[in-house]
Structures are given as structure tokens and as C-alpha cells.
Amino acid sequence: MTAAQTLRVRDPATADQRRGGRRRNLRGWMFIGPVVLGTLLFNVIPVLPTLVTSFTDWDGLAAPKFTGTANYKEMFSGQDPLFGKSLINTAIYTIGYVPVGIIIGIALAVLVNNRLRGMAVIRALIFLPYVTSLVAVGVVSRWVFSDQYGVINAVLASFGITGPHWLGEPGSAMAAVIVTAIWANMGFNMIIVLAGLQGVPETLIEAATLDGAGRFSRFFHVTLPFLTPTIFLLLILQTIGSFQVFALVLVMTGGGPGDGTYVYIYHLWYEAFSLRRMGYASALAIVLFVVLLAVTWIQNRLSKRWVFYQ
Amino acid sequence: MTVEDTRAPERIAPPRPPLPVDDTGDERRRRAGRIIGPTATYVVCVLAALIAIGPFVWMLSSSFKEPGDVISLTPHLLPNPFTLDNYAYLVNNGVLPFIRFLGNSAYITVLVIIGRLMVCALGAYGFARLQFRGRDAAFGLLLASLMIPDMLMVLPLYSAYVKAGLIDTHFPLIIPPIVANTFGTFLLRQFFMTIPKEYDEAALVDGASHFRIFVSIILPLSKPALATLAVLTFVNVWNDFFGPLVYLSDVNKFTVPVGLAFFQTQDSTQYGPLMAGATLAIIPTVLVFVFAQKYFTRGISMTGIK
Numbered sequence: 001m002t003a004a005q006t007l008r009v010r011d012p013a014t015a016d017q018r019r020g021g022r023r024r025n026l027r028g029w030m031f032i033g034p035v036v037l038g039t040l041l042f043n044v045i046p047v048l049p050t051l052v053t054s055f056t057d058w059d060g061l062a063a064p065k066f067t068g069t070a071n072y073k074e075m076f077s078g079q080d081p082l083f084g085k086s087l088i089n090t091a092i093y094t095i096g097y098v099p100v101g102i103i104i105g106i107a108l109a110v111l112v113n114n115r116l117r118g119m120a121v122i123r124a125l126i127f128l129p130y131v132t133s134l135v136a137v138g139v140v141s142r143w144v145f146s147d148q149y150g151v152i153n154a155v156l157a158s159f160g161i162t163g164p165h166w167l168g169e170p171g172s173a174m175a176a177v178i179v180t181a182i183w184a185n186m187g188f189n190m191i192i193v194l195a196g197l198q199g200v201p202e203t204l205i206e207a208a209t210l211d212g213a214g215r216f217s218r219f220f221h222v223t224l225p226f227l228t229p230t231i232f233l234l235l236i237l238q239t240i241g242s243f244q245v246f247a248l249v250l251v252m253t254g255g256g257p258g259d260g261t262y263v264y265i266y267h268l269w270y271e272a273f274s275l276r277r278m279g280y281a282s283a284l285a286i287v288l289f290v291v292l293l294a295v296t297w298i299q300n301r302l303s304k305r306w307v308f309y310q
Numbered sequence: 311m312t313v314e315d316t317r318a319p320e321r322i323a324p325p326r327p328p329l330p331v332d333d334t335g336d337e338r339r340r341r342a343g344r345i346i347g348p349t350a351t352y353v354v355c356v357l358a359a360l361i362a363i364g365p366f367v368w369m370l371s372s373s374f375k376e377p378g379d380v381i382s383l384t385p386h387l388l389p390n391p392f393t394l395d396n397y398a399y400l401v402n403n404g405v406l407p408f409i410r411f412l413g414n415s416a417y418i419t420v421l422v423i424i425g426r427l428m429v430c431a432l433g434a435y436g437f438a439r440l441q442f443r444g445r446d447a448a449f450g451l452l453l454a455s456l457m458i459p460d461m462l463m464v465l466p467l468y469s470a471y472v473k474a475g476l477i478d479t480h481f482p483l484i485i486p487p488i489v490a491n492t493f494g495t496f497l498l499r500q501f502f503m504t505i506p507k508e509y510d511e512a513a514l515v516d517g518a519s520h521f522r523i524f525v526s527i528i529l530p531l532s533k534p535a536l537a538t539l540a541v542l543t544f545v546n547v548w549n550d551f552f553g554p555l556v557y558l559s560d561v562n563k564f565t566v567p568v569g570l571a572f573f574q575t576q577d578s579t580q581y582g583p584l585m586a587g588a589t590l591a592i593i594p595t596v597l598v599f600v601f602a603q604k605y606f607t608r609g610i611s612m613t614g615i616k
Binding site for chain 2: 047049124129192
């Protein structure tokens with residue numbers, strides 16, 4: 001190594017090489033330049049103005065007026081009841097959607113993880129809702145849950161049950177949104193778990209069988225521990241995603257009834273684009289980021305207790 | 311239609327002594343996670359598949375029904391009488407130019423796919439194949455940018471677009487998705503790194519430039535990865551809702567998802583035309599999925615492995 005370095009330093013072609021190095025750098029940047037510049041311009045640099053305007057009163061057009069921590073005070077002093085309400089609703093949605101969605105994803109993956117005939121088609125059909133537009137899903141789901149003309153209440157009626165006014169009550173409206181979200185994303189969870197299942201060593205399953213372990217104990221004591229990294233990944237991805245739920249809510253309930261499904265991004269969007277309170281909305285965005293960082297950090301800490309890496 | 315089998319290929323499994331023939335499948339049962347027999351598996355799987363596509367079947371069928379039929383209290387699956395009135399309404403209503411929505415969505419999606427493949431492939435080649443100063447720092451920057459939620463960028467961008475006169479144009483829906491796609495760059499980089507370096511070296515010895523190697527060797531070998539990025543991009547851009555919602559206010563510029571959402575806010579009880587609109591919004595992605603599912607599942611699984 002040192003010999004080579006000395007050699008190179010003494011090499012009369014050094015200047016030439018340096019020129020070559022410069023050319024090499026230039027060439028490299030010609031390849032990565034567009035994506036690096038684009039990312040800087042659209043995905044990195046705009047974060048700074050958000051941080052700055054979160055301390056201002058700003059309508060998005062005129063110069064922002066510096067107001068110190070007024071926006072944050074407004075949030076945390078209870079002057080904006082919708083802030084707390086939207087956080088609670090988002091938490092309810094997340095708690096209702098994430099765990100059940102993951103459990104259903106695991107159940108489906110285990111079900112379709114075999115070589116039976118026709119399974120490929122089954123997998124494709126289950127995955128299908130995931131590739132469709134959430135707006136279209138919301139439009140269809142709104143009808144499915146409609147009290148008078150909905151399929152669900154029609155089925156209930158055939159059993160002599162009068163179905164609830166699903167989207168007319170805050171509680172059942174939230175339930176309807178959660179069920180729709182689980183339905184729309186179950187294929188994604190299934191595919192990720194299916195990939196995770198391939199990491200479960202079959203020799204261990206066989207050993208457990210020889211030791212007399214039953215189907216369920218094989219699943220809970222052999223398969224499931226190997227799936228914990230996959231489950232952890234889904235937990236992080238889906239939590240971050242569900243904190244940003246928006247399209248489905250906008251289309252299905254418009255945040256209502258009342259403020260029953262009024263979620264965080266809905267609030268941000270409303271403050272920014274309906275009330276033109278861009279400064280306040282910037283502060284909401286910053287708080288969202290901090291909350292997401294905190295939740296991810298906590299999940300990461302807790303994961304050490306239950307995630308098993310091979 | 312089929313979804314690619316993501317399981318490990320058979321060749322990895324060591325040869326086993328023949329197992330006693332048993333219809334319940336001693337070997338099968340041992341597969342990771344299997345906890346119920348084949349018949350029960352079929353029943354539950356078919357049920358799950360029906361739940362997954364049931365609403366779409368109903369949507370499709372209703373889009374061909376007459377108004378009274380759509381909200382019939384004794385629902386039936388097959389439209390009788392069969393009518394195209396709902397689709398005709400979408401085309402002819404004069405208030406909501408649905409054909410335009412489709413056209414806008416189509417051209418935006420196609421431009422983003424082409425542009426994104428070029429920008430991401432160029433970047434991926436640089437990151438995977440070249441040595442130069444600043445490469446690793448730039449890569450770290452891209453990695454970090456993945457962790458920032460979009461919400462943190464959208465307000466200053468909106469204000470910048472207003473000042474630049476780009477609100478109510480398709481610029482914000484086309485250019486940023488092309489030049490600022492980190493995920494696609496990573497996806498292609500991972501793939502490029504699996505292509506043996508000997509190919510490049512041989513070409514370099516023959517005097518080929520890096521651009522030439524990129525175009526003539528790497529790209530042709532990377533068709534599966536490019537296809538994966540193309541189909542994932544298709545679905546993301548076609549279904550994008552927040553961008554068009556925020557950046558567009560002229561109905562003529564709308565894409566299908568905002569157009570459909572807008573239509574619903576105008577009249578949420580026109581179930582027939584609404585179902586026709588939802589069908590038109592869904593069909594392109596379903597078609598892409600049916601014909602390219604293996605790229606899809608591969609791409610989605612890579613999200614997990616990433």
C-alpha cells in the first residue's frame with residue numbers, strides 16, 4: 001500500500017492523472033446530477049422554509065410576518081380544539097387499522113403460501129385492491145356503506161337486521177374508513193409477509209414436526225419468530241402511512257360526520273388551502289414530522305424486546 | 311392472471327428421501343406457516359379473493375345498470391337491462407369533462423414514466439458503477455430525503471409555484487416526480503450492482519465510453535428492473551390524488567382521481583355515473599397489473615427488503 005502510494009507520488013504522470021480524476025468526477029456527476037439536483041430542489045431544500053414559516057403568520061403569498069412561537073402555542077394551549085381532535089382521530093385510526101391490517105396480512109400470506117393449484121390467481125385477486133385508486137375505492141366504499149342503498153345493510157336486512165347509518169355516526173364512520181383501508185391494503189401486507197415467509201428455514205419446521213409439535217405450535221413457535229423482522233417493517237411503514245391518511249377520509253366522509261373522522265392531514269390541508277393559514281399549517285407539518293420521528297423511535301426501542309433477527 | 315411465486319427456488323432444497331404418499335400432504339403441511347388442510351385452505355382463500363374483488367365486481371355491474379336498477383332494494387348481479395347511459399353521462403354532461411380527465415392522467419403518467427426511467431437509470435448507473443468524489447455523500451443525501459414526509463415540502467413548493475405562475479399547470483405533477491425520485495434510483499442501483507463488472511471492463515478495453523456502456527450494455531440487461539419501476543410509477547402517478555388536489559383548480563386540468571372526487575362532491579347520489587367513473591379510474595391500473603403482475607410483486611417485495 002505505502003509502496004504503491006510512493007510510487008504514484010513519484011509518477012511523472014500525476015498531473016495528468018489529476019486531470020483524469022477531475023474528468024472522472026465530472027463524468028460521475030453528469031450521471032447522478034439530475035436526480036441529486038432534483039431531490040435537493042424538490043425534496044430537501046423546501047424543508048427549511050417550512051421550518052421558518054412555522055414561526056410566522058403567512059398566507060402563502062405576501063411576506064411572512066414573524067410571530068415567534070405563536071403557532072405552536074395555539075396548538076398546545078388548546079386554542080385550536082381541532083388540532084387535538086384530529087390527533088386523537090388519527091391515533092384511533094392508526095390503532096384500529098395497523099394491527100388488524102398486519103394480522104390479516106399474516107393470515108392471508110400463510111394461507112396462500114403453498115403450491116396448491118390456482119393459488120397464483122388467488123394471490124393476484126387479493127392484491128388487486130392495492131393497485132386501485134383510493135378515490136375510486138372511497139367512492140365505491142361510500143356506496144357499500146350507504147344506509148339505504150348499501151350492500152352491507154342490504155345483506156343485514158336479509159337477515160332481518162336493520163343496519164346502522166354507517167357514515168352518519170362518528171364511531172361507525174371511523175369504523176367504515178378503517179375497514180375500507182384494511183381491505184384496500186391487505187394485498188400489500190400479504191405480499192410483504194409472503195416474502196418474509198421464504199426466510200423461515202424449512203429444516204426447523206421439519207425438526208419441530210419430528211419433535212411432535214402441532215400445526216399451531218409450529219406456527220407460533222417457529223414461523224412467527226422468524227417473521228418478526230417483517231412484522232416490524234410493516235408496523236413502521238403502516239404507522240407512518242396511517243398518520244398521513246387523507247384521500248380515503250376526504251372521499252368517504254369529508255372528515256365528518258361532525259368532526260368524527262377529521263384526521264391530522266385533513267386539518268393541515270384545511271388550514272393551508274381553505275383558510276390560507278400557511279404559517280400555522282407549516283407548524284402542523286413540523287409537529288407531524290416530530291410525532292412520526294418519536295413514534296418510530298419508540299417502536300424501534302420496543303422492537304428490541306420482540307423482534308428476532310437470525 | 312398469476313402472481314409470481316416469491317418462494318425460494320426448488321434447487322436450494324436438498325434432495326429428500328421420498329415421503330410416504332399422503333393426500334393431506336405431510337410435506338406440504340410442513341411448509342412454513344401451514345396450519346390448515348388443503349380443502350379448508352381453498353375455502354378460506356376463495357372467500358378472501360371474493361371479499362377482495364367483490365366491491366369491484368359490484369361497481370362494474372352497477373356501472374351498466376339503469377338508475378332505478380342501481381339502487382334496487384333487491385339487488386342482482388347482472389345488469390338487466392344493460393345500458394351504457396352512465397358512461398354516456400360521464401362523456402356528455404358538459405360540467406365534468408371526464409374524457410379530458412382521462413387524457414390528462416394518461417399524458418402525465420406517460421411523461422413521468424419516460425422521464426423517471428431516464429433520470430433514475432442515469433443516476434443509478436453513476437451510483438452503482440462509477441467512482442468519483444462526492445458520490446457517497448450524494449447517496450447519503452438521497453437516503454436521508456426518503457425519510458422526510460411530503461407534507462414538509464408541500465407548502466413552500468405551493469407558494470413557489472404560485473409565484474412562478476405554475477399553479478393550474480401540470481408542471482408540479484410532471485417535473486418533480488421525474489427528477490426527484492429517490493426510490494426508483496435505489497431500485498435500479500440495486501439491480502445494476504448485480505450485473506457483472508466484467509462486461510463494462512471488456513467494453514472499456516474496447517474503447518467504449520461509460521455512456522455507451524450504460525446505453526448498450528446495462529440498460530438492455532436491466533429490462534426487468536426498468537419494467538418494475540415503470541409499472542410502480544404508472545400506478546403511483548395514475549392514482550395520485552394529493553398533488554392534483556392541491557395544485558389544480560381548473561376543472562379542465564383535472565386528472566381522473568380529483569375529477570372523480572369532485573364529481574362526488576357535486577352529486578353523491580348519482581351512483582350509476584359514479585360507478586362508471588370509478589370503473590374508468592380503476593381499469594388502466596388493473597390492466598397494467600394483470601399483464602405485469604410479476605414486476606409488481608417483485609417491486610413491492612423489494613420495498614420490504616430495501
